[in-house]
Amino acid sequence: MTNLPCHLFLLLLLNSLFLYKTIALSPDGLALLAFKSAVSNDPQSSLATWNENDADPCHWPGISCANVTGFSYPRVVGLAVAQRNLTGYIPSELGSLLFLRRLNLHGNNLSGTVPSDLANASSLHSLFLYGNSLTGPFPSALCNLPRLQNLDLSFNSLSGAIPLDLRNCRQLQRLLLSHNNFFGKIPSGVWPEMTGLVQLDLSSNQLNGSIPPDFGQLTSLGGTLNLSHNHFSGEIPAELGKLPSTVSLDLRFNDLTGEIPQSGSLANQGPTAFLNNPGLCGFPLQIICQNQPPPAPPINQTPAPPVQSVSQKKGLRTNLIILISIADAAGVALIGIAMVYIYWKIKDRDNEWCVCSSKGKPGAGGGMCTWCVNGGVNMESTDGEEEEDGEGKEGELVAMDKGFRFELDELLRSSAYVLGKGGKGIVYKVVVGSGIPVAVRRLGGGGGGDTGGQQRYKEFAAEAQAIGRVRHPNVVRLRAFYWSQDEKLLISDFIPNGNLATALRGRSGHPKLPWSNRLKIAKGVARGLAHLHDCNQRKYVHGDIKPSNILLDGECNPHISDFGLNNLVSITGNTTDMPPFLGPQSSLAGSALPSMKKSSGSFEKPSPYLAPEARVPGARPTQKWDVYSFGLVLMELLTGKPPELASPSTSSGLQIPGLEHVPELVRWVKKGFEDGRPLAEMLDPAVLHESHVKKEVISTFHVALACTDGDPEQRPRMKTVSDNLDKLGS
Structure with missing residues (x-):
């Protein structure tokens, strides 16, 4: 019996040690273990090493910590366990992570509601829960977070109306609620309070009613304002034109009606922004708005014509007929003169070229010549006189316009060196006798001589001519081409830097x-x-x-550069295994252009x-x-x-x-x-x-x-x- 107090003492000591061991984990770690307990299925064992016997959770996968003044242990500032196929729910205990800045649980199978207790994590600035199976209404309590900037709840099953309390999220910069089941009208007065919002996506919901005009007060918005795949109705508010010019609208798949306003940034939108709204009309859609018929003139406001004698009426009618006939004849003559003038202007323009300066004035260097002559890369010209300098036959150097003149022999005698090579040929810099440098791309041999080769030449010539007609200071100009059974060359402007x-x-x-x-x-x-x-x-x-x-x-x-090159290479029928530039049968024997052989079996990666x-x-x-x-x-x-x-x-x-x-x-x-x-x-x-x-x-x-x-x-x-x-x- 005398040993009993000793035994009791040892038992109490062991219990104390055990109790100390169980509570050794920091409070943040205990909150994280509550999340682990809320996960019913962890197929990738992402949380397997989260151990209650650890002193702190800072080395656990997905956890980041930082030292905080006033605490002897590090505090959890980040929880990122994304795309792990976790099944379970989000526990309210995560709200006790007072220094949590970023919570990223996207791409899992989490269900249930977004707990309102997350609003207790007062340091939270980024919450990414997209790509789960969350339900319930919009978590308005999160708007009480003083630092919340990024909220992404897209691709869930949230429902209910957009609450007016959303206006309390004044600090939000990104709000993404797409692909949920939100319904009803968007209340007015929400968006003027969210002056710092940079990104907003409400697409693929069941929202209806009219588009709030105060969307136009989102002056910090950038990227795309996405309201597509909803049931918005009524007219597009002209106030949306107040949005920054860098904003792209997406209003597709709604029930909007009326004419598209042409105010501010609305005038910069392309037709894609308004597709699948059967009631919309006006620019940039190819749907003309049906104008209302003009109102009828007021009754009894038109004075009656004075009574005239029969002789007066006949005389007046004859004079009017003569005047009208003269005017008609003059009009027809003017129209004919204008048509002839336009025809010759177009014909002259098709046969000219211009070189423009970088300052935008005609001169030397590439500039403001931004027209492109009629033609298509995949279409042959049906007018034999459209480009008289673009015509030619196999074995000739064919220039695209009168402004580009030198002979094939001059090209072959000029000094040249290799700029580069690849699956689409070898490129050389060639300085012709006049001192003008050009870039020459050699596409290789093949595709000539037989009937099929003649057809390919016609296709190649039509394609090259169409490419040469595209003129813009920021697109390299194709100047000429050469086609023979053994060689295919493209000559374009040389860009020096x-x-x-x-x-x-x-x-x-x-x-x-x-x-x-x-x-x-x-x-x-x-x-x-x-x-x-x-x-x-x-x-x-x-x-x-x-x-x-x-x-x-x-x-x-x-x-x-290289506009249309894929089509030209395809027409030649060449592979990337090209023979040397000069061969025994080459029609360009004696050329100064050096040769370069591409290794057999080589190919370019995508x-x-x-x-x-x-x-x-x-x-x-x-x-x-x-x-x-x-x-x-x-x-x-x-x-x-x-x-x-x-x-x-x-x-x-x-x-x-x-x-x-x-x-x-x-x-x-x-x-x-x-x-x-x-x-x-x-x-x-x-x-x-x-x-x-x-x-x-x-x-x-x-x-x-x-x-x-x-x-x-x-x-x-x-x-x-x-x-x-x-x-x-x-």
Whole structure:
């Protein structure tokens, strides 16, 4: 019995040690274990190492911590367990994480409501819950969070009306509620309170009623205001024209009616913004609004004509007939003279060319000649006299216009050196006897001599002539071509200062591009692409926009090269395995152009600048491919990083079903904006010191994000992109 007190003492000591061990985990860790307990299925064992025996949760996967003044242990500031197929619900205990700044649970199978207790996590600034199965109403309590800037609840099953309490979310910068079941009218008075809102997406819900005019008070908005796939009705409020010029509207698939207002930024929208609204009419849609019939004149207001004698009436009628006949004859004569004048002007213009200066005046260098002569890359001319200098036959150097004159022998005697080679031929710089440098692309031999070759020559000639008619200061001009059984040559303007890919990487002894030049290049490329996409109402597709195809002149003006090249290469029927430039049977024997043999069996990898849908076998090219590629070029201009930052296996971020080839750069930029990452971490260090251009940089980022949207229909037209960029820095 004397040993009993000792035994009791030992038992109490052991219990105390055990109790100490169980409560050793920090309060933040206990809140996280409540989330682990709320997860009923964890197929990837993402939370398996969350152990209650640890002192703190800071080394757990998905958890980030920071030291906070006044606490002896680190506090949880980030919880990111995304795309892990977790099944369960969000526990209210997460609201006790007072220093939590970022909560990212997107891409799981979480259900239930968004707990109102999350409003207790007063440091929260980013909440990403998209891509789950959450239900219930909009969590208005979250608007009490003083620092909440990013709220993404899209792709869930939330329902109910948009509450008036949403106006309390004054600090929000991004609000994404698309692909839910919200219904009813949007209350007025919400949006004027949200002056800092940069991104708003309410698409794919059941919202109805009229579009609130106070959307026009979102003066900080950028990118796309997406209200598509709802049931909005009534007219488009003219107040939307007050939105910033960089905003693209998406009002598709609604029940809107009436004429589209032509005020402010509304006048800059393309037709895609208004499609599938059967009641809409007016520009830019090809639907003419039916004008109301003019009102009838007031009764008894027209004085009766004076009574005239029979002789007076006859005389007046005869005089009127004579005057009308004379006027008709004069009108017909004037119309005939005008038609003859227009005919000869068009004929003269088709036979001329102009060289323009970089200052926009006719002169030397590339300038403001922005017309493009009638013709199509896939159409043959039916008028034999349309381009008399574009006619020719096999074995001749065919110039596109009278302004480009030198003989084939002169070309062959000129000095030349190789600029580069690839699957689409070898490119040489050739300086002709007059001292003018030109770029000569050699496409190889084959495709000539037989009947099939003659047909291919006709197709090639028609294609080359049509390409040569496209004239714009930001598109490299095709000047001439040569076709024989052994050789096919394309002669174009030589642009002297390399390409954008080289400029972005920096050259020995040359600093990297400053922001002013980057914006200048972006604007020029956008103008050139917009011109190609709507050249005399013909819809061309470039199909291979990338920095190496953007050439720069001495003043850093961009010139898009290789337009139409894919079609020409296809017509020749050549593979990438080309024979040497000169062979025993070559009709160009003795040429000064050097030869270069491409290794057998070599091939070019798909360009990393291709749109994801362009990689699908058999896909038909669209202009939205060019928009996506241009968006990638913009991102590279902004970040200085190439499209592929990492291999696909290490890619992170949202996986878009069916679009596995989304470049890592696009994922990285989108994730950076989602996470609210500082601009200094995303921008090219070469332009970081230019702090005065912050607004221009942010606006350009939004344009790039819109261009690289995973849905081709959501991407803006190049004309809209060009207009938005032209307004920056002006």
